[in-house]
Amino acid sequence: MRMNSVRDFIEDVKPGIKVELVPLQDMYGPTITDATMDCLVVTKETSKGATMINTERSKRGLPPLEVRVIDLLDEEANTDYQGLLEPKISSSNERKLLLGTLIKEPDFSTKPIANWPYCIGLTGGIASGKSSVCKRLQNLGAAVVDCDKLGHQVYIKDTPVYHQIVEYFGKEILASNGEIQRSSLGKIVFSDKSKLHQLNSMVWPAIGAAVKEEIAKFAKEGKDIVVIEAAVLLEAKWTHMVHETWVAIIPKNEAVKRIMERNKMSKEDAEARIDSQLSNKERVEAANVVLCTQWDYEITQQQVEKAWKLLQGRLLPKE
């Protein structure tokens, strides 16, 4: 079959057939373990891999995949094909197919964590849909650690962190009962980067320790997969506590719209809040899996189900 690009092939596929694009470096992942797959589309250059994939499938008692070799027509088309498999996300239809798939192999070599429970760090910008994705993963069976909530617990009156914060920010952040008023603290730190930095250095170690305790608690309960929802996962370097980093993204204009609606913020304030955080690009660069919540809830659900299903095929063995 001679095609301009893989996209042509996909457009040629009849509706109802499940098509997944697997980045070249991940061809071995789902393709050797997914019992629901029927067919593998490869170029001449990657057809050797297909033979090896079928050998691996037969070792696992899975039926061989029908292999379709397509021939790309010209240089330009070949570039398009390579671009398609690059681990980057844009709004193009082809790259949509990468959402929910493993775009980068996780690297456990530098992480001092046990194989089990398998931990996913879920991050993303403000209003990117983290909570919505988490809820869906929880419905599928994941245990969830909410770092915003853990963050709120470190402000409990008379703890060492409480005293440190009051000493630095002054008594004006306290309510009449002596408790820290987060809204007052938020106003200060979200308009002053150096103060936010100070606050982070006081509270992140305590939140990190609380995350570890939660993971240990879920391990005792026998949970297999724990999702750690953390807006600041990358900034706080909590990635060393998780096996994989999943990132929720939305375009900036959609984020502004959502924040204005949900938080009743002005456009300028919403933009300032987004600009104070990491960009989508920076997060995607660190991501093993990317999810985009830009469209209907149904599409978010489909991406989450796909990500969950593929995840089952790469969980590490219990030690």
Ligand SMILES: CC(C)(COP(=O)(O)OP(=O)(O)OC[C@H]1O[C@@H](n2cnc3c(N)ncnc32)[C@H](O)[C@@H]1O)[C@@H](O)C(=O)NCCC(=O)NCCS
């Ligand atoms: C500044 C605080 C007191 C404001 O509390 P408040 O209840 O008003 O907001 P909340 O905690 O619900 O956070 C709202 C959103 O702000 C963003 N955000 C929170 N903390 C940070 C931070 N340190 N850096 C950047 N963005 C942040 C996140 O998108 C978060 O979802 C609070 O956010 C806080 O203690 N932040 C520092 C601790 C932290 O990093 N928590 C987040 C753990 S994921």
Ligand SMILES: Nc1ncnc2c1ncn2[C@@H]1O[C@H](COP(=O)(O)OP(=O)(O)OP(=O)(O)O)[C@@H](O)[C@H]1O
């Ligand atoms: N398709 C969608 N998937 C997920 N969320 C969506 C979608 N469409 C709209 N939203 C809305 O986006 C808003 C933000 O979602 P959510 O609260 O899950 O984000 P978040 O990243 O947890 O936000 P934050 O960290 O700012 O609290 C919600 O009001 C949600 O209803």
